[in-house]
Amino acid sequence: MKSKKNELKISVAPAHIKENPLPQLINQRIELYPENKRRPINKTIFRNEYFQLTFNTRDQSMAISSKGDLVYSAIPYDTARNYIQRAAIQYLLHPAEARSYIESHKENLEKYLMLSLFQTTHQKVTEDSIEVKQAYQAIFKNPLLEIQILGRLMQHDETGPLSANLAGKFLFSENVKTGIAGYISEYLAFVVQLTQALPLMIDGQQVQLIENTEETLIGLNYSTDITPGLSLLPQPLKQSIQAALADSNQEMLSNTRPLLRSEYGAELSRLRENYVAHSVRPDNIADHFKNVHSNENRNLINVISDIHAKNGELPIVNRHFNLFIGDISESRISDSEIKGLYVIGGHELVDSLPQEQDQKMEVWDKWRPYFNDQWFQELMRDSDEQWYSLPLGNHTFYSSIQTAIQHRFPKMHVLNNEVYTHEGIRYVGLTIPVVLIERKKAQQEFILRTLKKLLKDDYETPIVILSHAPLFNELSMLSPQSSAYSNQYDCDNADLEKVFQDYPILGVIHGHHHIPASSRRFQKVTFANRQLFVVCSIYSKINTGFDLSSLLENTSRP
Known part of the structure; x- marks a missing residue:
């Protein structure tokens, strides 16, 4: 670890070993422990009195546990x-x-x-x-x-x-x-x-077999x-x-x-x-503590989400191109200089509305069409508990939100089910503020229609899909061990899967689940018989963004 003064580099890497047949070394270690014969998934491959290293045969990952x-x-x-x-x-x-x-x-x-x-x-x-x-x-x-x-x-x-x-x-x-x-x-x-x-790399949370990984941890x-x-x-x-x-x-x-x-x-x-x-x-209590880290980074394509800024200021500085993946502000922050793309998250919805104490009726005029909608009334009453009543992402309400955000970030392109090309990559910004498990079928039909409409017959230009909430489990960084995970949120739309087969989609980017940056910020997954990347970069004092440019360079084009 080479670091600047007062800066400790936290390693980030994919969570899974590259999918292929079990390495011979792993097979040999599994044979050493008789109890593995009755364990279909988690096999012991090393242990002592207090700890053990297990190998998950389903996703070919390793973990140390007490x-x-x-x-x-x-x-x-x-x-x-x-x-x-x-x-x-x-x-x-x-x-x-x-x-x-x-x-x-x-x-x-x-x-x-x-x-x-x-x-x-x-x-x-x-x-x-x-x-x-x-x-x-x-x-x-x-x-x-x-x-x-x-x-x-x-x-x-x-x-x-x-x-x-x-x-x-x-x-x-x-x-x-x-x-x-x-x-x-x-x-x-x-x-x-x-x-x-064993030839392993360990960073304190993740374990990788050195000879079988696309890249190694710092550890x-x-x-x-x-x-x-x-x-x-x-x-x-x-x-x-x-x-x-x-x-x-x-x-x-x-x-x-x-x-x-x-x-x-x-x-x-x-x-x-x-x-x-x-x-x-x-x-x-965050305001009572000092931030000792720089809020500026030099990422060429800087991915960040879930800042939830409450003090009226954007806490990051990046003079290149940014991808804001929703839930950026809770205090009407604005920035006239930051450039890039912005997709709508759940917290943008309330943050874009006039303050309740604002009595000027003309201020509320453009929101008046939604006053009688139950989902809007519930959103105003208790937004944290009513996200799941929101309309699907093709609703006119989101166009009003888009306009409000665009006014505060004039050099950002706010994508509300739209596409924008930057340096030869088409970025498709879908409005998916929250995970809608109970309306999964309708949600996936909306995603399918929108992608077909935006991608049209261009089967050559590489694509990256942006959305605040993940599209579905197969393209999500959320761990199945998380309490927020639901196995019902999988992709069960064959036509949608075919879109991923037919078009040159490199990967997807989401936020929403507040996955710590040190856990991992990207992984490679297999979906629709293709290798895709999934990125999730949540803001923290030690993470002001993930540089997508290096991942784009190292991702093979379909």
């Missing part, structure tokens, strides 16, 4: 595990950059520590108090806590400020009770041992130099990892005793049952 007895955190509903695992690997490989990343957040950390001390002692202290200074210095005295802080800050920058259980997350005295240090110790020992035994593998971070780890963990480097079959030693369900299960269950989060929504 075995049943190991507890990641005693903090209920702690969602930072993947961030902390990635932080552990980045710390092992690049400790100087990791520390620089933490130090760049000093002002934010002091705020977190001040709030943590208040949660613990019920005494108010200032951010420049001796107590806060001591707690800040304690972070750098314990590498396992430093790794956790790094992970928490990565989560902060990607999903928003944290508010629940801050003491256990930021204060050494409370953190030692959570068991996370023991988890990190066992995790690091496992991944080092694993990469010495740990058998050839990476871990000397910089290894020298900083606690001595027992350091010795354990060194033993693994010498012999991949060497039994690993525990550095910090992990938290086990067999010993603390009942206590942890009670803690979860009686848990009161006292948490605050990240967007409600």
Whole structure:
């Protein structure tokens, strides 16, 4: 990882290994574990006392998971595990950059520590108090806590400020009770041992077989130099990892005793049952924290969505060509200079309407045709709960929304079921503000009619399709493991699938599901007997956009 000062590069890569017959190495590993004979999908290919690496035969992906007895955190509903695992690997490989990343957040950390001390002692202290200074210095005295802080800050920058259980997350005295240090110790020992035994690349969340991927993650593998971070780890963990480097079959030693369900299960269950989060929504406290990252990028074709800007300003700067994939504003933001394409999301609908307190009747005149429509009344009353009553994307209401957005972004082309050609690529912008599962048939018929109308008889010019909500599951970045996933949202329109067979469609871009950028921003999928890319780039402090130009260059034309 080569990074600028105060900037930690988060790796992003496709989630799936390229589809082909199982590599011989994987088959050999599957044969080593007898229990695989009764497991049709998730096969064990490597394990130790606390962790295992499994291979999913259905989508040919690999995943590291902790075995049943190991507890990641005693903090209920702690969602930072993947961030902390990635932080552990980045710390092992690049400790100087990791520390620089933490130090760049000093002002934010002091705020977190001040709030943590208040949660613990019920005494108010200032951010420049001796107590806060001591707690800040304690972070750098314990590498396992430093790794956790790094992970928490990565989560902060990607999903928003944290508010629940801050003491256990930021204060050494409370953190030692959570068991996370023991988890990190066992995790690091496992991944080092694993990469010495198999040709893998691991970034802390994703695992790829190096010899069978189209591109690799930025992370740990058998050839990476871990000397910089290894020298900083606690001595027992350091010795354990060194033993693994010498012999991949060497039994690993525990550095910090992990938290086990067999010993603390009942206590942890009670803690979860009686848990009161006292948490605050990240967007409600974001203004209290400093953004330490630059809001400018130089992507040539910059893809971004779901900014949900609430302060009246566009938080990104890009002087090239942008693809805004909906839900950009919740505060009527405008920008007279930004260029590119804009498709309509759900939040644009309410954001484009006059303010309720505006009593001038002429301001509401162009919206008057919809006053008697139930979906419009429900949208005005409670938009967050009524998205699914919206009309399909060929409704005249969306033309009014398009006009309102166009006025605020004069150099953007707002595509409302329209096509625009840029540098030899036809971008088709479809108005699909939300996922309409119950009206899937009508939705897909609308998509079919619109594509046929726009694409006509041009079977030569490459095409990229833009829509806020994904077209359907086969062309969506949403994981089947997500609570928002519905297997009913698949494509069951054969004529629509044939459009993807007949026309030179390179890929699709969507937003809507708020998939963290570090999870992945694109993947290659097979649909209609063709390889397509799917892109989803959600705004965060550490993601001001994804550069589509490199993906276009590396995508073969049909």
